[in-house]
Amino acid sequence: xxxxxxxxxAVDFSDDSKAVVRKAQEISARNQATLNLxxxxxxxxxxxxxxIPLPEDLNLDKDLAEQAAVKLKALAEEMQIxxxxxxxxxxxxxxxxxxxxxxxxxxxIVVGSHGRHGLQLLLGxxxxxxxxxxxxxxxxxxxxx
Amino acid sequence: xxxxxxxxxAVDFSDDSKAVVRKAQEISARNQATLNLxxxxxxxxxxxxxxIPLPEDLNLDKDLAEQAAVKLKALAEEMQIxxxxxxxxxxxxxxxxxxxxxxxxxxxIVVGSHGRHGLQLLLGxxxxxxxxxxxxxxxxxxxxx
Numbered sequence: 001x002x003x004x005x006x007x008x009x010a011v012d013f014s015d016d017s018k019a020v021v022r023k024a025q026e027i028s029a030r031n032q033a034t035l036n037l038x039x040x041x042x043x044x045x046x047x048x049x050x051x052i053p054l055p056e057d058l059n060l061d062k063d064l065a066e067q068a069a070v071k072l073k074a075l076a077e078e079m080q081i082x083x084x085x086x087x088x089x090x091x092x093x094x095x096x097x098x099x100x101x102x103x104x105x106x107x108x109i110v111v112g113s114h115g116r117h118g119l120q121l122l123l124g125x126x127x128x129x130x131x132x133x134x135x136x137x138x139x140x141x142x143x144x145x
Numbered sequence: 146x147x148x149x150x151x152x153x154x155a156v157d158f159s160d161d162s163k164a165v166v167r168k169a170q171e172i173s174a175r176n177q178a179t180l181n182l183x184x185x186x187x188x189x190x191x192x193x194x195x196x197i198p199l200p201e202d203l204n205l206d207k208d209l210a211e212q213a214a215v216k217l218k219a220l221a222e223e224m225q226i227x228x229x230x231x232x233x234x235x236x237x238x239x240x241x242x243x244x245x246x247x248x249x250x251x252x253x254i255v256v257g258s259h260g261r262h263g264l265q266l267l268l269g270x271x272x273x274x275x276x277x278x279x280x281x282x283x284x285x286x287x288x289x290x
Contacts, residue, residue, distance in 0.1 A: 003171075023282070026148075030175060113276060113283070128273055131258060131285050137168070138258070140276050140283045 003031040004137070008106040010097045010126070011039045013071055016112050016143030018079065023141050024110040025081055033108075035084040037076060038100055039068045040093040061090045094129030106136055113140035148176040149282070153251035155242045155271070156184045158216055161257050161288030163224065168286050169255040170226055178253075180229040182221060183245055184213045185238040206235045239274030251281055258285035 009024035011017045021037070028035040041064045068088045076082045085104075089096040101109050113127040127140045154169035156162045166182070173180040186209045213233045221227045230249075234241040246254050258272040272285045 125277075127276060131272060131276060132270075135287060137287050138285045140285070142280060142282050 004028075004033050004108040005031065006034045006036070006104065006106045007031075007108045007110060008036040008038060008097070008101045008104060009110040010093065010112075010130075011037055011072065011075065012093075012112065012126075013039065013068075013075075014112070014143075017075070019143055020110060020112040020141045021075070021079055021081070023139070025079065027108065027110070027139070028084075035081060036087065036100070036104055036106065037072055037081070037084050038087045038089065038097060039072050040096040041065045041068055041088065041090045042093060043091050065090055093126045094133060097126070097130050098133045098135075101134060101136060108137045108139060109134050110139045110141060112143040114144045149173075149178050149253040150176065151179045151181070151249065151251045152176075152253045152255060153181045153183060153242070153246045153249060154255040155238065155257075155275075156182055156217065156220065157238075157257065157271075158184065158213075158220075159257070159288075162220070164288055165255060165257040165286045166220070166224055166226070168284070170224065172253065172255070172284070173229075180226060181232065181245070181249055181251065182217055182226070182229050183232045183234065183242060184217050185241040186210045186213055186233065186235045187238060188236050210235055238271045239278060242271070242275050243278045243280075246279060246281060253282045253284060254279050255284045255286060257288040259289045 004027060007024050007028045009021055011021060024035060041061055065088050072086050072088060076084055076086060087100055097109060109130055111127045111130055131138050149172060152169050152173045154166055156166060169180060186206055210233050217231050217233060221229055221231060232245055242254060254275055256272045256275055276283050
């Protein structure tokens with residue numbers, strides 16, 4: 001039986017993250033697969049393009065990435081998967097997830113998915129973007145019932 | 146460990162169908178879950194709305210559904226999962242998949258997924274529609290490399 005050997009789970013630190021990570025952890029354990037945790041810090045520069053002068057040494061993305069690494073480590077310890085590889089990337093979540101999956105040779109990406117209706121459908125979602133762009137299988141874990 | 150108990154796999158009889166069914170079969174076996182096979186005959190009436198008069202007793206959808214049931218049974222036997230429940234529905238694939246999943250209490254839907262780029266992204270896909278509308282987890286199996 002073909003098994004998944006290398007699982008990448010994307011964590012957004014929402015209340016639902018633990019349920020998503022738990023599923024990825026179970027699949028990894030059952031398949032004796034490598035587990036990789038990833039948090040993507042969404043690129044923020046365009047949010048601050050107003051008239052207010054910002055300090056030249058402002059490096060919000062990097063600060064956020066450092067904070068995210070600490071949070072990811074704490075989450076992994078709390079969920080007793082501190083041996084899992086941990087990654088923090090800065091960029092567009094769907095792109096970074098797909099990119100890291102290829103780079104690490106993942107054969108399954110696990111992401112959380114909220115239902116979408118009406119206008120939301122047009123706006124797309126991370127799960128949707130990953131589904132279309134990934135070169136491997138994608139498990140969308142339904143969260144936020 | 147939480148397991149999947151009831152898996153629904155959507156089969157479109159493309160060359161890639163067997164790979165998708167195989168994955169669903171493996172997950173079901175490993176979880177001792179119920180396996181359900183579904184083929185959706187896409188509603189065809191609008192395709193024949195031209196000027197050519199059609200025989201009044203034409204019932205293409207029903208004929209196609211009967212043929213599909215035979216093909217589904219043959220596929221299940223070939224893949225040695227003839228004990229799996231088999232369903233053929235007529236309609237819009239993503240809607241019928243989501244509807245049957247709810248009706249049968251499925252906790253995982255397995256569908257095939259092709260990568261999409263450019264204009265294709267706007268047209269959506271069955272995998273995409275299922276992802277947004279399903280109330281359970283969705284595994285998109287990457288096919289057609």
